[in-house]
Amino acid sequence: MTETLVRTESLAKDFSGVYVLNDINVEILKGEIFGIIGENGAGKSTFIKLLNGTHLPSDGRILFDGEEVHLSPTVSKRIGISTIPQEFNLVSHLKAYENIFLGQEFRRQLGLLDRKRMRRRASELMEQLQADVVPDAEVNDLSVAEKQMVEIAKAVAFNSRLLIMDEPTTVLTPIEIGVLFELMRRLKEQGVTIIYISHKLKEVQQICDRVMVLRDGDFISLDPVENLDEHEMANRMVGREMTQIFPEKACPGEEIALEVENLSVPGLLHSVSFSLRKGEILGFAGLGGSGRTELSETIVGIRKKSEGVIRIHGSECDIRSPSDAIAHRIAYLPEDRQGAGILTSFDVTSNITLSSLKQYARLLINRRKEQQKARTYVDSFDIKTTSLRTRLEFLSGGNQQKVSLAKSLDTDPSIFIFDEPTRGIDINAKMQIFRFIRALVDEGISCIFISSELEEVIGVCSRVLVMREGRIAGTLEDEQITEEEIMKLATGVIEGGPQT
Amino acid sequence: MKLLEQVRSSGLGELAKKIEWEKYGPFIALVVLFIVSSFASPYFFQVRNITNILRQISYTGIIALGMTFVIISGGIDLSVGSATALVGALAITVLNYFGGGGLAIAAAILVAVLAGATAGALNGLVITRWRVAPFIVTLGSMSIFRSLTLFLTNAGVMRSTSVQYQQVGMGYFLGLPNPVWIMLILAAVFHVVLFHTRYGRYVCAVGSNERVAAYAAIKTAWIKFYGYVLVGATVGLTSILLSSRMNSIASTNAGSGYELDAIAAVIIGGTSLSGGSGSIVGTLIGAVILGIVNNMLNMMGVSPYLQGTVKGLVIIGAVLIQRGRKGAFQ
Numbered sequence: 001m002t003e004t005l006v007r008t009e010s011l012a013k014d015f016s017g018v019y020v021l022n023d024i025n026v027e028i029l030k031g032e033i034f035g036i037i038g039e040n041g042a043g044k045s046t047f048i049k050l051l052n053g054t055h056l057p058s059d060g061r062i063l064f065d066g067e068e069v070h071l072s073p074t075v076s077k078r079i080g081i082s083t084i085p086q087e088f089n090l091v092s093h094l095k096a097y098e099n100i101f102l103g104q105e106f107r108r109q110l111g112l113l114d115r116k117r118m119r120r121r122a123s124e125l126m127e128q129l130q131a132d133v134v135p136d137a138e139v140n141d142l143s144v145a146e147k148q149m150v151e152i153a154k155a156v157a158f159n160s161r162l163l164i165m166d167e168p169t170t171v172l173t174p175i176e177i178g179v180l181f182e183l184m185r186r187l188k189e190q191g192v193t194i195i196y197i198s199h200k201l202k203e204v205q206q207i208c209d210r211v212m213v214l215r216d217g218d219f220i221s222l223d224p225v226e227n228l229d230e231h232e233m234a235n236r237m238v239g240r241e242m243t244q245i246f247p248e249k250a251c252p253g254e255e256i257a258l259e260v261e262n263l264s265v266p267g268l269l270h271s272v273s274f275s276l277r278k279g280e281i282l283g284f285a286g287l288g289g290s291g292r293t294e295l296s297e298t299i300v301g302i303r304k305k306s307e308g309v310i311r312i313h314g315s316e317c318d319i320r321s322p323s324d325a326i327a328h329r330i331a332y333l334p335e336d337r338q339g340a341g342i343l344t345s346f347d348v349t350s351n352i353t354l355s356s357l358k359q360y361a362r363l364l365i366n367r368r369k370e371q372q373k374a375r376t377y378v379d380s381f382d383i384k385t386t387s388l389r390t391r392l393e394f395l396s397g398g399n400q401q402k403v404s405l406a407k408s409l410d411t412d413p414s415i416f417i418f419d420e421p422t423r424g425i426d427i428n429a430k431m432q433i434f435r436f437i438r439a440l441v442d443e444g445i446s447c448i449f450i451s452s453e454l455e456e457v458i459g460v461c462s463r464v465l466v467m468r469e470g471r472i473a474g475t476l477e478d479e480q481i482t483e484e485e486i487m488k489l490a491t492g493v494i495e496g497g498p499q500t
Numbered sequence: 501m502k503l504l505e506q507v508r509s510s511g512l513g514e515l516a517k518k519i520e521w522e523k524y525g526p527f528i529a530l531v532v533l534f535i536v537s538s539f540a541s542p543y544f545f546q547v548r549n550i551t552n553i554l555r556q557i558s559y560t561g562i563i564a565l566g567m568t569f570v571i572i573s574g575g576i577d578l579s580v581g582s583a584t585a586l587v588g589a590l591a592i593t594v595l596n597y598f599g600g601g602g603l604a605i606a607a608a609i610l611v612a613v614l615a616g617a618t619a620g621a622l623n624g625l626v627i628t629r630w631r632v633a634p635f636i637v638t639l640g641s642m643s644i645f646r647s648l649t650l651f652l653t654n655a656g657v658m659r660s661t662s663v664q665y666q667q668v669g670m671g672y673f674l675g676l677p678n679p680v681w682i683m684l685i686l687a688a689v690f691h692v693v694l695f696h697t698r699y700g701r702y703v704c705a706v707g708s709n710e711r712v713a714a715y716a717a718i719k720t721a722w723i724k725f726y727g728y729v730l731v732g733a734t735v736g737l738t739s740i741l742l743s744s745r746m747n748s749i750a751s752t753n754a755g756s757g758y759e760l761d762a763i764a765a766v767i768i769g770g771t772s773l774s775g776g777s778g779s780i781v782g783t784l785i786g787a788v789i790l791g792i793v794n795n796m797l798n799m800m801g802v803s804p805y806l807q808g809t810v811k812g813l814v815i816i817g818a819v820l821i822q823r824g825r826k827g828a829f830q
Contacts, residue, residue: 340715343705354716355716361698
């Protein structure tokens with residue numbers, strides 16, 4: 001455990017004169033799980049890109065196993081450094097084993113593929129990882145967690161010594177995360193060193209041996225995980241004492257804002273009924289694929305319902321398209337930010353006004369009015385951007401999310417559905433978003449809050465519906481809202497809600 | 501690797517980086533082409549030659565203006581050339597039927613624009629309603645429109661019996677040929693539509709990411725549909741200008757290759773074939789660049805058979821230059 005695998009000496013990186021990483025001196029030990037935490041832009045990604053050879057260091061050097069190395073992607077691979085990227089890098093119509101050996105296929109004479117050997121090696125790997133993936137399964141048909149197993153198999157197939165994982169749990173359910181952690185522990189026992197990057201401090205605490213904190217490209221601290229609690233980690237990342245992460249819970253009124261009755265979509269939702277009170281933040285918990293996103297999409301008219309009634313403030317509404325939803329003053333913040341929320345090639349202003357452009361146009365668009373409105377959102381949401389004309393691709397995840405939020409809010413909703421509003425954004429932006437939601441509720445807007453982060457649901461909501469397999473598995477209120485209760489309902493360990 | 505770093509860090513690299521190629525690339529190319537051409541031939545800068553170039557490009561230039569919307573929305577229309585022939589044949593039929601007078605000309609123009617828009621609407625309908633790829637649909641309708649034209653005219657030439665009709669396409673107004681005026685006016689209107697109306701904004705949104713647009717309550721199918729109607733209407737105008745200049749429509753070759761020129765003008769003008777952004781001014785510049793290249797090849801006595809080669813090289817080169825920053829190395 002005391003042997004050093006990687007040592008960096010005064011490691012630094014600049015992009016055209018701007019330093020994004022300064023003077024990093026750390027030793028990563030053999031067989032440890034080394035956590036790196038920090039806000040967006042703290043230099044985490046740059047650090048790992050220097051280690052896997054994507055970028056060349058501007059200053060300093062890297063020693064691998066005691067020898068100085070000049071890394072490039074090929075060199076990294078050769079000496080056993082592999083990365084599991086945040087976004088999967090799999091060819092979806094190829095089989096699992098074909099992906100594992102992509103570009104490094106076993107061959108027989110005449111250069112023909114040795115499928116037999118690859119299949120055998122792939123099932124060996126899967127066995128070693130204790131993962132239940134058939135080598136011949138098409139990647140298309142695999143679950144997100146299984147895809148990740150294929151990624152890991154791909155990474156360890158060639159005697160990996162250093163495994164870099166960048167936010168591996170973002171797309172996983174709690175159960176799948178448990179499986180991943182088991183796997184990481186086994187790899188560790190086999191002597192593999194793992195660098196683990198995550199926004200989820202709780203997970204960092206569970207799995208890591210030591211944690212390095214980066215802030216604005218600077219090294220802040222490196223401590224054994226036992227010496228840090230979540231609060232302390234967050235403080236160090238942000239650089240100041242953090243007040244409470246969650247604002248005080250809202251007190252909803254009695255009036256019913258939204259009532260959903262027997263909503264069904266074949267194969268996805270089965271007679272879902274619930275009601276949302278005015279000024280309430282109603283939580284929706286559940287595992288991935290439990291139907292929370294599908295439920296929201298059906299309410300806002302993206303999916304067609306086969307049955308069911310939706311009432312808004314008591315009157316029945318027929319919502320068949322997102323524009324009907326806007327007309328009924330329902331706003332939806334999609335879960336998939338880049339794929340459904342914002343246009344990365346559009347600037348800040350035109351993203352914010354995308355859903356509400358009617359307000360700004362008669363025959364021609366009134367650009368000044370548009371800009372003024374965008375300016376007020378940029379100020380009140382603290383959106384960090386060089387200008388209103390900056391394209392969204394240049395904004396950080398948290399700021400993109402705020403733009404997406406502003407876009408939905410600009411349609412003047414009375415009901416707002418937030419689908420995973422904090423996915424992949426840093427703690428500061430998360431706190432801000434909780435406060436925005438709280439402020440909306442104070443203005444009388446009723447909110448649905450969907451999150452896979454249990455602590456968020458617990459911290460934000462005073463009533464939580466747990467979904468499982470397209471049904472509402474149970475409702476939890478106030479003190480009943482605990483991780484154990486939510487997981488029981490989400491996994492179906494007990495039927496129905498707890499006794500009250 | 502070292503060399504690349506050096507080029508990047510040198511002053512030249514910095515300058516090249518600062519220019520927004522996507523935005524000003526076509527304009528810079530046009531200026532360079534102008535300068536080169538005026539040195540290459542003393543006749544180039546004569547008013548008559550410039551007017552001539554503008555007239556030559558106006559037919560496909562007008563279609564290219566409509567095509568810009570379709571391509572920005574993420575589609576393509578390969579049928580514009582054959583549609584020009586079909587609509588032109590219809591227009592002349594109407595013209596002859598009503599006796600070829602002033603009213604007959606007006607009727608022919610109206611029918612041409614409506615018929616062109618209808619042809620576009622049919623493409624748009626199949627593309628948006630039944631979700632068939634635009635390339636396939638318009639490849640099919642390209643064949644259908646040409647075949648219908650051949651059938652209607654018995655593979656011959658549809659001649660106008662009107663004496664005044666030629667005035668439409670041959671006439672001048674304030675020193676510029678009528679087709680050039682129409683192209684310029686249309687460009688001004690389309691520019692405003694693309695950059696200052698909701699429709700224009702939505703076209704860019706749909707082409708940029710259709711799913712985001714749909715979630716933002718944009719009726720994406722309609723937005724795409726209108727694009728095909730629009731390019732159809734521009735086909736109608738071109739068919740009038742072309743048929744009146746010839747006072748006929750030759751069913752076998754009228755409008756042939758127009759799709760290539762129109763799409764090329766859009767692409768050279770900086771609109772990305774994958775959609776999302778583009779500009780009308782760029783398309784206009786793209787059309788002029790193609791016109792000047794052809795003109796220069798003529799004046800320098802290059803075989804007309806080789807003009808297609810040069811055109812092809814210009815198209816490929818334009819895309820490579822515009823990709824500039826995001827080049828293959830990254």
